[in-house]
Amino acid sequence: MKAIIVHEFGGPEVMRLEDVPTPAPDAGQVLVKIEAAGVNPVDTYLRSGNHAHAPALPYTPGKDGAGVVQQVGDGVTEFKAGDRVYTAGSISGTYAEFSLCEVTHLGRLPDNVTFEEGAGIWTPYATAYRALFQKAGARAGETVLIHGASGGVGIAAIQWATHAGLTVFGTASSDEGKKLVGDQGADRVIDHTDDGHLEEVRKLTDGRGVDVIIEMLANVNLQNDFDGLSMFGRITVVGNRGSLEFNPRVVMGKDATVYGMSLFNAPAKDKQEIHRAIFDGFDQGYLKPVIGESIALGDAPRAHQQVIESKAFGKIVLVP
Structure with missing residues (x-):
């Protein structure tokens, strides 16, 4: 072969x-x-x-x-x-x-x-499910910011989150990517190349910030993510391509929680839950x-x- x-x-x-x-x-x-x-x-x-x-x-x-x-x-x-x-x-x-x-x-x-x-x-939908629900505990009525929402994991996260009843903000940079994020059902599409994009997030949430952030590029975004995060908010880091200088006071100041995750570490029972959710989502047509x-x-x-x-x-x- x-x-x-x-x-x-x-x-x-x-x-x-x-x-x-x-x-x-x-x-x-x-x-x-x-x-x-x-x-x-x-x-x-x-x-x-x-x-x-x-x-x-x-x-x-x-x-x-x-x-x-x-x-x-x-x-x-x-x-x-x-x-x-x-x-x-x-x-x-x-x-x-x-x-x-x-x-x-x-x-x-x-x-x-x-x-x-x-x-x-598997990797996109399992990563997104685990990040949203098994780690951040996202639930209906909350607001989530999905960085890099036009990629495979980002699209999966939009689909999972909208079906679960969350308000979804998705970021992208290209015109094609921004259109895709909107077409997938994001409530608001944000250009992450705009230096003021987190200020836009605060305005959209009446100054409160989002409850959950799904972070695809932590070395670039993590320090600044807290500007758009609510008190007691949660961030799940699913992607990183380098190191960063980070001030832990931003976590302390908002009583925030930062989760790291890797599918390699997911226990069998969590994977079984994901498989069941994936089959239901594709069978019912809300995942694609x-x-x-x-x-x-x-x-x-x-x-x-x-x-x-x-x-x-x-x-x-x-x-x-």
């Missing part, structure tokens, strides 16, 4: 399309024919070696994908050959024509969801990924370059 292989950590160029043996499932495992693979910012951190969970070399990137069950190992009763699934993890990686998964990595893909959309499910671009598997380096650009627009997927 064809697969992207990383032999050394580095830039996007270290990813190469190679011929490798197709894996066979052992007991409790499932082989999935990948129709589309999701590309996430965390994939770029892992590839560069700048992540606490850096994989052993060589490896095939990717945990998110969607496709059809090709073969099941002994003891697998939850799925059978021909079932449509999305992946929430992978043993062998999803940037490939086939991916070997533990049965617990898989979720059923509703018939009304395409494979490309399915490839954009926006695909920014579909890129051929061999062009994975270009996909990685695009996913880390600041003007995110929808989900990037690889197609074998």
